Amino acid sequence: MVTTNELFPKVISLIYENKTSLKFTQAKQHIDKILKFFTETLGDRSFFGGEQLSLAEIVAGSTALPAIRQYSFSPCPSPIITFSFWDVPHSCRKCCIVPGLPNLGISLDHYPKLHDWSENLMQRPAWQKTALSPEEFEDFKRRVKVLVKLRQRQNSWGKSAN
Template sequence: MLKFYYNPMSPNARRVWLTLLEKEIAFEPVLIKLDGDQLQAEFVETNPFHHIPVVVDDGFRVVESLAIMDYLETKYPTPAMLPAEPQALAMVRMVQLITSNELFPQIVSLIYESQDSPQAAQARQHIDKVLQFFTQVLGDRSFFGSEQLTLADIVAGIGVLSLPNLGINLNNYTKIYEWCDRLMQRPAWQKTKLSAEEFELFKGRVRALVRLRRYKDNKSK
């Protein structure tokens, strides 16, 4: 059976978790506690970069969430979560990459920076730009690139659904708000949603990782 190494606080791990649940793929969950499990020899042998998620399927190891999602889509093609039409497929990939490269860094800024700081104000402006763009890309479809759930919805949904916890009012983006409501009606999304307490723990971990990264950056100068 496919093994899934994860922690529910990891947005990247939840991407894979949702994909597994939406595709109804049987799997063995392996919880990795982020206070040291990722540094243990057994896990390092599985992923020398100490990151989750990881899947091991019939002895084949895949790391990095987007690569895992593509693997699951190809090996377990039903239900299809990537459109075949070229423009729709490009739309899915575009939304995935914009979420990773444009949205998530701003989420980190909102978590780490003081809410009245210039950095937080810049993050909110950039998030507005992303949400306006997503509104245009979504158009009148139910999901990104399709009337059925796609991998883009999973990647973007995890990021966008965290925004109300950070003071972003999604009511200002009608189509995105309705899209979020469609996602949260799905059992897999209800199952994997972080509680308020878990989200606070996630924020604390983000702050610790940013402090560590900045310390290392300053030390190397």
């Protein structure tokens, strides 16, 4: 649940927030803590559950979809802003979270075991099918920015009506 509840909202902040903002810096720091936690949890094993692929890899490494499907999540720009599963276009529902962090400027080089784990996942045919192309990733970022702005606008309209 760390990926769903902790990591994914911070990824949204990295996409949405200005790179010089405090929220952006805080999101990067929080992601660093999460990556350290993942590294410690992984230990010397190939996978979180041991030497075989487990549900932990699917949750930690594969998709943003559980975060979107499970509930409306609140990205960091405002705890009031929420998205539903249907707000996210189909091509963007297949985002590999940890393996995709380098696309947001978060290098896994400081986490060699996690880097290897991520590379091993991305070698699997199922993960290759879920990986976004560079164009799909840019589309995902663009759509997240638009969705956050729309939700902020909707929330401000709701407040002015009260």
